[in-house]
Amino acid sequence: MKILTVVGARPQFIKLAPVSKELRKNHDEILVDTGQHYDYEMNKIFFEQLNIPKPDYYLGVGSGNHGHQTGEMLKKIEDVLLNEKPDLLIVYGDTNSTLAGALAASKLHIKVAHIEAGLRSFDRRMPEELNRITTDHLSDLLFVPTKTGVDNLKVEGVSKGVYLTGDVMYDAVLNNLEIAENKIGVSKLFDDLGLKNHECKQYMLATIHRAENTNDKEKLTNIFEAMMESNENIVLPLHPRTEKYLKEYGLYDKVQKSNITIIKPVGYLEMLLLEKYAKKILTDSGGVQKEAYFVDVPCITLRENTEWIETLEDGYNVLVGSNKDEILKNIKEFEINKNSKTNRFGDGNASKVIAEIISRY
Ligand code: UD1
Ligand code: UDP
Incomplete structure (x- = not known):
């Protein structure tokens, strides 16, 4: 399968690392970095430390007000999607890069997978909450880290394509703590x-x-x-x-x-x-x-x-x-x-589970 992944902000590079490693065993992944975060210590350092392959597209969007930033991303991601014609787009978390990726793909009828779906703060003054809700409702595959997330989606009428996978950030911690030591x-x-x-x-x-x-x-x-x-x-x-x-x-x-x-x-x-x-x-x-x-x-x-x-x-x-x-x-x-401690964030294999579900899709 040809997968196109959109990331752009610090936490997304960290979430991407374990998932990308699993996906690339069986699929082609095109990596798009919107450039929402661009300083060395907010961006490139994570590619180096976590051995993430260099992005295929760097969109250089940078900072700006929400509409400006998201709009620039939307235009540029659409161009990439028209060029690459992927089978699936993957986005992570709740940033403006997440929303722009999901919106651009769904308008082109490209399937969308959201990793870290279902989370809610129930505070719509947070830009992240608006990004999460919108992205979840545009997504075909929703990979949810916790049971709470599955329940949140159910309340909003979303149950199709929802998978409880555990948290890829737990995978990342388990993969890297010993390396850090x-x-x-x-x-x-x-x-x-x-x-x-x-x-x-x-x-x-x-x-x-x-x-x-x-x-x-x-x-x-x-x-x-x-x-x-x-x-x-x-x-x-x-x-x-x-x-x-x-x-x-x-x-x-x-x-x-x-x-x-x-x-x-x-x-x-x-x-x-x-x-x-x-x-x-x-x-x-x-x-x-x-x-x-x-x-x-x-x-x-x-x-x-x-x-x-x-x-x-x-x-x-x-x-x-x-x-x-x-x-x-x-x-x-x-x-x-x-x-x-009840350990409700999975068993450290969320990335593998996500890759398997995508392979069956
Ligand atoms: C964004 C996400 C937030 C996430 C955070 C992770 C949105 C709406 N917010 O917030 O959910 O928790 O990333 O860190 O997407 N700046 C730099 N250099 C950089 C990046 C940013 O100087 O490399 C400065 C700029 O002044 C910019 C400001 O930080 O205006 C905010 O950056 P922005 O990406 O808009 O939002 P974050 O607060 O980083
Ligand atoms: N992080 C990091 N260096 C820092 C601060 C945070 O590597 O100086 C990591 C942190 O360990 C976590 C992620 O960045 O994995 C969290 O990102 P951030 O706090 O920027 O965003 P949020 O999670 O709130 O969206």
């Missing part, structure tokens, strides 16, 4: 990242990039004030969106002089180690909430809701939004109990 290791990691005086389980890891936090000065200020008042040793691989807003709000210099160590976004292998050896994780990322769960680290989520309710139900994750007192309280007090 062997290739880098935690002491070299601290050296390489300039994290002098850092010790395992003595620091917290933070990632923040969600538009609902960055685009609201009060929320972003609350989050950073809470982290600074905590006096914990906090490592922050800084997403370019957040860097831009911290500077715009006049917060950047203050944060730089504080207990928060700002570093550039890191590669996936470095990130896995930073997560594994953290005492706690503070994040508004979807993927990082799950990875905290996979490596048994308490996760404090800087959002009002989450798609990954299993992590909440198992007591591994707590939602604190941008409430300063709640953030501070949980930085101090939130702990997990490993006995309550």
Whole structure:
């Protein structure tokens, strides 16, 4: 089968890696990178670390408002589809690249497969929620990581083509954690990242990039004030969106002089180690909430809701939004109990299962 895959943002490169490896055993895959993320540490580093083949098409769309960015992608993906005429298009997750790929293909009557289908935050102010709902309703094959996702789709009347496969991000963690330990290791990691005086389980890891936090000065200020008042040793691989807003709000210099160590976004292998050896994780990322769960680290989520309710139900994750007192309280007090872990993200073979279903399709 001729498969055309569209990716473009950091988490999609990570999800793509294990699936692409399986698919290429039996199929031809044409890889399209929209260029939504383009900095070296938001894009190419993942191709290098995860041995992802070079994209066949780089669309160079870059940043912009939602309509502009998605529209540019739509035009360019359509051209590629008309040229390649694939049997199936695959998209991942919930970004503008996901939506553009699904929309372009479905209008040309090309079958669409969505990996990480069925997730809902039930918050339509999130651009990701709009992308998820639309993509799911345009898709012919829906590969769902958790039972919750299957139930969400059922409520929306979607049951045809729905497969519960487990989570490809769990596959990625299992495939790469040992490689990260062997290739880098935690002491070299601290050296390489300039994290002098850092010790395992003595620091917290933070990632923040969600538009609902960055685009609201009060929320972003609350989050950073809470982290600074905590006096914990906090490592922050800084997403370019957040860097831009911290500077715009006049917060950047203050944060730089504080207990928060700002570093550039890191590669996936470095990130896995930073997560594994953290005492706690503070994040508004979807993927990082799950990875905290996979490596048994308490996760404090800087959002009002989450798609990954299993992590909440198992007591591994707590939602604190941008409430300063709640953030501070949980930085101090939130702990997990490993006995309550129910492991509802599959068995690490989601990519194989997806490839098998596609082969039978
Ligand atoms: C996007 C996704 C989000 C996902 C995140 C993963 C959408 C609507 N959002 O958010 O779901 O969680 O990716 O990280 O698709 N920028 C750079 N260099 C880059 C990329 C971005 O400087 O390589 C800056 C630009 O100022 C840009 C801003 O970051 O305007 C936001 O980038 P964009 O891709 O629009 O959204 P993300 O916040 O990254
Ligand atoms: N990640 C990374 N380097 C970083 C920050 C995140 O490799 O500096 C990885 C992280 O381990 C996870 C994925 O990127 O696998 C999550 O992406 P992100 O938080 O950008 O997006 P989301 O999951 O919220 O859509």
